[in-house]
Amino acid sequence: MNSDVQHILDATNAHHELFKNSLPMIASENLTSPTVRRLLASDLGHRYAEGKVGHRYYQGCKYIDQIEAKAIELAKRLFDAEHVNVQPVSGVNANLAAFLALAAHEDLLMSLGVPDGGHISHAKYSAAGIRGLRITTHPFDEKKMNIDADLMVQKIFDVKPKVIMFGGSLFLFPHPVREARKAADEVGAKIIYDAAHVLGLIAGKQFQDPLREGADIVTCPTHKSFPGPQGALILCKSDVADAVDNAVFPGTTSNHHLHHKAGLAVTLAETLVFGEEYAKQMINNAQALAQALYDAGLDVLCKDNGFTQSHQVAADVSKCGGGAKVASNLEKANIIINKNLLPWDDVNNPGDPSGIRLGTQELTRLGMKEPEMREIAQFFKRIILEEEEPEKVKNDVMSIKKDYQKVHYCFDDGEGAYESPFRW
Numbered sequence: 181m182n183s184d185v186q187h188i189l190d191a192t193n194a195h196h197e198l199f200k201n202s203l204p205m206i207a208s209e210n211l212t213s214p215t216v217r218r219l220l221a222s223d224l225g226h227r228y229a230e231g232k233v234g235h236r237y238y239q240g241c242k243y244i245d246q247i248e249a250k251a252i253e254l255a256k257r258l259f260d261a262e263h264v265n266v267q268p269v270s271g272v273n274a275n276l277a278a279f280l281a282l283a284a285h286e287d288l289l290m291s292l293g294v295p296d297g298g299h300i301s302h303a304k305y306s307a308a309g310i311r312g313l314r315i316t317t318h319p320f321d322e323k324k325m326n327i328d329a330d331l332m333v334q335k336i337f338d339v340k341p342k343v344i345m346f347g348g349s350l351f352l353f354p355h356p357v358r359e360a361r362k363a364a365d366e367v368g369a370k371i372i373y374d375a376a377h378v379l380g381l382i383a384g385k386q387f388q389d390p391l392r393e394g395a396d397i398v399t400c401p402t403h404k405s406f407p408g409p410q411g412a413l414i415l416c417k418s419d420v421a422d423a424v425d426n427a428v429f430p431g432t433t434s435n436h437h438l439h440h441k442a443g444l445a446v447t448l449a450e451t452l453v454f455g456e457e458y459a460k461q462m463i464n465n466a467q468a469l470a471q472a473l474y475d476a477g478l479d480v481l482c483k484d485n486g487f488t489q490s491h492q493v494a495a496d497v498s499k500c501g502g503g504a505k506v507a508s509n510l511e512k513a514n515i516i517i518n519k520n521l522l523p524w525d526d527v528n529n530p531g532d533p534s535g536i537r538l539g540t541q542e543l544t545r546l547g548m549k550e551p552e553m554r555e556i557a558q559f560f561k562r563i564i565l566e567e568e569e570p571e572k573v574k575n576d577v578m579s580i581k582k583d584y585q586k587v588h589y590c591f592d593d594g595e596g597a598y599e600s601p602f603r604w
């Protein structure tokens with residue numbers, strides 16, 4: 181074997197081994213089902229299909245058309261959407277397309293500030309900045325970790341944005357979309373809802389329903405609480421469908437990663453069957469984890485509001501060395517999380533924020549329930565509060581993880597999560 185190739189194979193095998201023995205708690209990741217993993221290695225990943233179903237610029241798309249048409253049909257059914265475009269290849273790509281569809285250079289976008297949980301693509305650093313939008317942020321209630329609905333409505337009347345954006349990367353409670361709709365109509369604004377983190381919860385009918393509450397466009401990365409392959413789709417109202425389709429192709433994509441779209445279609449079919457049970461358990465697990473961490477002595481945010489209504493939990497660890505140190509110590513014990521900006525942090529210093537963000541979506545997918553969340557909270561206590569050597573805690577982490585190696589809430593429930601579907 182060529183040594184460079186061997187290097188990559190060895191690193192991939194080591195990565196699999198690491199995750200086999202770890203507790204994956206990064207809120208933006210998930211595990212696809214075994215069927216989806218096999219599709220990700222199919223010939224579809226070698227092909228192009230520019231254009232729409234039945235109207236392609238390339239030959240050879242007969243079966244690709246069947247796959248994309250099925251993905252659209254399933255997404256319409258699951259989300260009760262008037263129009264669906266499954267071609268965006270990522271969340272940032274979908275947001276850029278949505279901005280292209282609804283706004284012009286210099287238009288005003290009202291979105292969540294990054295320290296308040298907004299994603300960089302809603303800000304000057306990424307898609308919104310690339311589109312040349314001016315940006316103003318939602319008034320935010322730091323205690324409730326949510327947009328202040330009354331102040332938001334007032335601000336919509338005052339600044340008259342062209343686009344109002346909801347959704348974020350730290351997303352504990354539903355956003356006031358319904359409250360914004362009336363004001364948006366009065367000032368002629370459109371609403372985009374970025375469902376990245378909460379798509380699996382929306383699919384399982386356990387979170388707000390942004391289309392019914394008044395969003396014109398919902399951008400949907402498909403690989404966070406929704407356990408599909410990395411990529412995205414867009415749901416929208418009929419009156420903006422043509423603008424969205426043109427903004428996606430030719431506006432912001434060419435090849436749309438057809439193997440991922442086959443995997444997306446299968447995940448949509450699995451979610452129609454298992455999505456509700458999965459979403460309920462993700463939230464129950466997040467609430468159990470938050471309560472146990474709080475009882476253990478951690479400064480978990482939003483106790484007065486039940487900590488969370490999503491798959492996420494946030495804690496302020498500034499008194500325990502800060503987010504960077506805590507995340508790094510947890511990693512030494514094979515607990516994989518991320519440090520996170522909180523509203524009181526400086527946006528220009530993202531390297532050492534006061535917070536950590538945890539997600540239960542992947543542990544839930546592996547079959548864990550409330551008792552395991554309480555056990556895991558004890559690992560956090562030992563490392564963060566009792567300052568036990570992380571390497572000592574690691575043995576207990578590996579021991580609990582041993583029994584959770586299979587993917588659940590899918591048709592091939594029970595197959596291994598970490599074995600490669602092909603040999604190398």
Ligand SMILES: Cc1ncc(COP(=O)(O)O)c(C=O)c1O
Pocket residue numbers: 208269270271272273298299301347348349374376377401411412
């Ligand atoms: C709210 C939100 N939108 C968009 C994205 C970007 O998605 P992607 O990484 O697929 O581009 C993220 C990523 O974490 C996110 O949290």
